[in-house]
Amino acid sequence: MIALLAAAGVAALGWRYRWLTWDGAVAAALVGAAVFGFGGWAWAGALVAFFFSGTALTALGRGRKTQPEHRGRGRDAMQVLSSGGVAALLSTLWGIGAGADCFRLVLPAAFIGSLASAAADTWATELGMLSPHPPRLITTWQRVPPGTSGGISPAGCLAAASGAALVAGVGAWGDGRSFTAAWIAGVLAMFLDSALGATVQASFVRLDGSVGEDREPGARLVRGVAWITNPVVNLFATLAGALIAALIYGL
Numbered sequence: 001m002i003a004l005l006a007a008a009g010v011a012a013l014g015w016r017y018r019w020l021t022w023d024g025a026v027a028a029a030l031v032g033a034a035v036f037g038f039g040g041w042a043w044a045g046a047l048v049a050f051f052f053s054g055t056a057l058t059a060l061g062r063g064r065k066t067q068p069e070h071r072g073r074g075r076d077a078m079q080v081l082s083s084g085g086v087a088a089l090l091s092t093l094w095g096i097g098a099g100a101d102c103f104r105l106v107l108p109a110a111f112i113g114s115l116a117s118a119a120a121d122t123w124a125t126e127l128g129m130l131s132p133h134p135p136r137l138i139t140t141w142q143r144v145p146p147g148t149s150g151g152i153s154p155a156g157c158l159a160a161a162s163g164a165a166l167v168a169g170v171g172a173w174g175d176g177r178s179f180t181a182a183w184i185a186g187v188l189a190m191f192l193d194s195a196l197g198a199t200v201q202a203s204f205v206r207l208d209g210s211v212g213e214d215r216e217p218g219a220r221l222v223r224g225v226a227w228i229t230n231p232v233v234n235l236f237a238t239l240a241g242a243l244i245a246a247l248i249y250g251l
Contacts, residue, residue: 038095113245150198
């Protein structure tokens with residue numbers, strides 16, 4: 001109950017300042033309650049570090065960004081669950097004592113790796129869009145407009161490494177082995193996210209000729225698979241980050 005009330009308080013703050021939509025606030029409260037309630041202070045600290053750092057970077061240079069969540073709409077439930085859903089699931093498994101000893105041995109590193117991946121992607125996106133140098137598509141190396149899915153830049157890559165390091169450092173709580181596994185996993189998962197964004201993630205042309213990731217009425221699919229949206233790609237990336245961190249830690 002304490003965990004739920006604390007998470008609900010943070011989520012309400014996010015809704016109040018339009019960092020989250022109302023359904024995003026509900027999802028954030030549930031994710032936060034699972035992480036804090038089952039994982040404890042260190043795990044909750046990693047989630048808080050991800051949430052507040054990502055929120056601050058989203059607001060940075062908002063007038064130069066194009067996505068709706070950067071224009072004051074806030075992140076919705078799908079976006080919240082795609083970033084924190086894997087972490088919430090792993091926290092629950094940890095709290096209820098599920099799995100064999102070998103599974104539980106790597107579970108904390110997997111948890112931190114999932115959030116480090118989410119942080120790496122968020123930091124890369126938010127700061128990469130502000131870079132004076134246009135990004136290049138990770139698959140073809142062609143220059144693309146800032147904010148294009150699959151685009152990477154030196155500034156974005158440096159930001160990704162920094163975001164992953166912050167969350168991994170908070171979550172590892174002085175455990176160098178967990179930090180190293182989660183940090184590497186976060187950076188690698190960010191590149192996977194970019195590769196998926198450049199290939200299978202859906203991209204639509206709107207009626208006014210602009211290109212976006214949301215399927216608005218009358219929009220036409222021009223790239224990728226219709227159901228593989230940005231939240232789906234983020235979910236894949238955080239899951240990959242958890243698996244990579246678990247593998248590195250186990251080895």
